[in-house]
Amino acid sequence: MKISSNWLKKYIDHDINESNIDGIVKKLAILGFETETVEHIKREYDKFVVGKILECSKHPNADKLTLCKVDTGSEILPIVCGAPNVKAGQTVPVALEGSKVKDFIIKRSKLRGEESCGMICAEDELGLSDDHSGIMTLDDNIKAGTPLNDLFGYEDIVFELEVTANRADALGYLGFGREYAFMTGSELIIPEIKLQESGEHTSDSVKIEIKDPEACPRYCARLIKNVQIKESPAWLKERLTSIGLRPINNVVDLTNFVMLETGHPLHAFDFNNIEGKKIVVRKAVTGEKFITLDGKEYELNDKILMICDAVKPVALAGVMGGLHSGVTEKTTDVLLEVAYFNLADIRETVKYTNIHTDSSKRFERGVDPNDAEFIADRAASLINELAGGEILTGRADVYPSNIEQKVIDLRLSRTEKVLGFNIPADDIVRTFNKIALKTSVKDADTLSVTVPTFRPDITREIDLIEEAVRLYGYDRIPEMAFSNVSLESDENLEEELIDQIRGRFKDLGLVETVSKSMVDRKFCSVFERKPVRIEHPLNEEMNHLRNSILLSLLQTADRNIRRKNEKINIFETGKIFYYGDDGINEINSAGVLITGINRAQSWNELELKYDFYDIKGIAESFFCGFGKYSLKYDGSDIPAYFDKDRAVSVCFGDKKIAVFGKISANTASLFEIKQEVYCLEADIPEILELAGKTPSLISELSKFPRVIKDISVLMDISVDAEAVSSFIKKTAGKELTDITVVDIYRGEQVGKDKKSYTFRMSFQSFEKTYTDKDIEKLLDKIIKGLKNDLNLEIR
Amino acid sequence: MESLQQIKERIINDINNSANFAETEEKRIKYLSKKGEIMLLLDQIKEVPVSDRKEFGQVLNALKDEALSLINGLKEKYSEKVSEKIDLTLPGRKYDTGSYHPLNLMKDELKKIFRQMGFSVASGPEVETEYYIFDALNMPSWHPARKVTDSLYVEKDKLLRTETSSVQIRTMEKGKPPFRIISPGRVYRNEKENATHTAMFHQCEGLYVNKGVTFSELKGTLKEFFKTLYGKDTVVRFRPHYFPFTEPSAEVDVSCFKCKGKGCALCKKSGWLELGGCGMVHPKVLENVGIDSEIYTGFAFGLGIERLAMLKYSVNDIRSFTENDLRFLDQF
């Protein structure tokens, strides 16, 4: 809420100026009112004076220009004026030579051959309004030569407060002023009301019927007859414009003024448009239509509270008036509404219509039901003052069951228990009374607090404890040493595993990414799990939740490729979401993506691109870190987003725990990626199972020397390395400690459909040092087996 | 016949006369290889009379050791001279070191500090029911976060969590006090994105429920945390605020770690950094999970991980975090 200090100063006896505003902002923050902006507003008129137009004549060379002689007090100046309304005898604002009008410096000049020594100004040129229809005319009683600054010069400090959602009372100058007065030790000044009533009683002129007293516990009205609707006086316009409201007419402006003053919104109806001289407060009928004053039509339902006359609805209660019921320049009789609505009903209307107004904002948070008399009288007296007319006697006020003030006990012992320090009872009593929480001592430990109805946020003891510490001063809260208790708690195994997985990937040289969970639906389609839709997404890029971690990694890869990043080696862990048999599932998933250049060309190295064996190496290193168990690689049952000839599943027992390999070209092209992309994907709960099972035994080391032998095998192209090496392992038994492929040859020498693999085998015995004969025997057995059982040729 | 002493002198002399690396190697082969002179002499030990064998062996072994160390010394000397000069300024071979994401680095740091302070790490679902996000947390029906357009709903009554406080409720539901946990994780808002707001971000919320937990202790706890994070002269300030799930509530300001409170661009000249919200767990929240609020009290706090990371690494646009440009990530 915007606070103009000029306005605020009407209710508190405290000066706010450029030198103390910083201190005030700091103190307000400690009291719970954060200041978002502070604006110093200064309207100064340097070299502007009031002038009298003595003579006017037509410009000889220009139809639309007028030559004027203007008395500016000290001299009579010739001024050429282009305004249509310029006339001799007018009192006008004049910008003299050297003054600045909208960034232009006024100079002595010739306009089409005629001399001009200044400028007669329109309102917009003085920054007073947007009006540029003609020059501004002033009261003829003002003397020529009067500095314009005396008339329109203006200075204010406007600060925008962040009022927390619980403090409806501070959305008015008086409510905020109460806090301000407390803060500065000054008194709150409540405006005096001078009310002159006449004629019949209001309740005889207008009948009020509340059909839903739960939604509208109180409806109070006043009638002012024979008013004159016109422009508001300068002081009122200044109040409204200072906080960014546009003045409309005296009556509408006053209802806004009183709303801002008291925090309680009120509404003015043109009484001649209230048919049957009757106000009915009821819920709308489903399907009923209503046009608000901004011309928008709404189809209502039976939860929307309406203000109606004898035949039709005239306002969305507490939110916005109707198109033809408001006060216009033709209005003569004004019906003033000061009502109290149930908070939930107003929220219902706001939620349904999505209309947010200064009024709804206050009613939604809760206004004071018991200040209707003051507000109705204050507004009526001000209307009477500015628009004339007669205020009818009394109020029409329907308030079937009085909303009482709550009385709440505050225990001093409890206060200390929550806060950890003692606030003396005297302090609490004194500060509470200062902000109208009537407090008395009930017994040694208990204070009795009567909570005024303008503080609906205070409903129980804890609310009072908060008030006590707020008024005591948050800057005075002592710091107590933290208790370094360590509590036994369930181990968060999955969380720990995720950190372990992240560490492992990072150690493999990969870069961690963090992506949004929200994605575009079009990317979900290639992944197998059924994606979860978001109901009201702000944009199409976030209409679903990711159903695979690879989706995020592929998006990141695409973004990096576009940005010409050549080496992409990334991993991510996080939740993925999908529909399972029992509704929405979310699980943690881990993924790796590599694409582009693995090693850039260097003086000692050729460029090396990522390929299948990089992702396989990453997978192997990754899984071997969890311990030595027999993981199997299986090329069957590969998800369609992988290239089925270039991807492998990792299985532990019968369970598939990960897939890695090349992403299919179709999938890559969905992400607009043209280069080869290799990925690894694993569900973390599966790895958790694996990690849980790990018997992390360290194998004993042999003391005897290791013997290394190579063997080259000629085989059909269709035979895999795995088939041969597993045969060798089986044949050699446990003395074979390692086997790997060190060379592959294809070419004319071996024939078109053949290839030659060289396997390097390490042998080591726990019992002896091998003799040449021992090794020969081992090799013999292997070679024979390969020849006889696998029909392979040894080179 | 040459005496052993003469043989020794001759061999040592000869080795000393090697002029370069290659000659030294020749001498090694000549004297110390399997068929070298010294080794052959050693093989003849069986032919030496038993009474002389011991001395013979000792002298020859000493000669072998001396010759070997002489040769090694010469080789070292000559290799220094002949080795090719390499260009030490050429770039070294590149090794990938890998890196963690800055948000996770920040999260890991918070986890580490809070674990040292006795908090354990709890986690929970990101898709939650309204009960765990709003109702159990005393969120009034009019609270803006409840508007279906302000949160990311996936089904009726199911939405992406707007706070990780839901984890606190789930933790308290499952056990009995005391509780001392943090729950770092992702949270979501249906918000237009700009340099300071994203629809998904990370929070680290903390909860401590026990007998005798107080507002002062909350301040002391947060001060301890920020001292560990930013240095021991760090000051913590509370300002009143409103959160439905805590009362009294506060916003937490921490003295700017860059200017030590004097005012700089980082803290917008104020000397303070606004770093989170906190308060005493609202008795209603405790009652909702069946804890007697007359016996137990608790505090809760929430910190924005993005905010802390942006300050720590001088990141100006929050969107950089999820853009994942490798040129950005490689710096961490």
Ligand SMILES: [Zn+2]
């Ligand atoms: Zn600073």
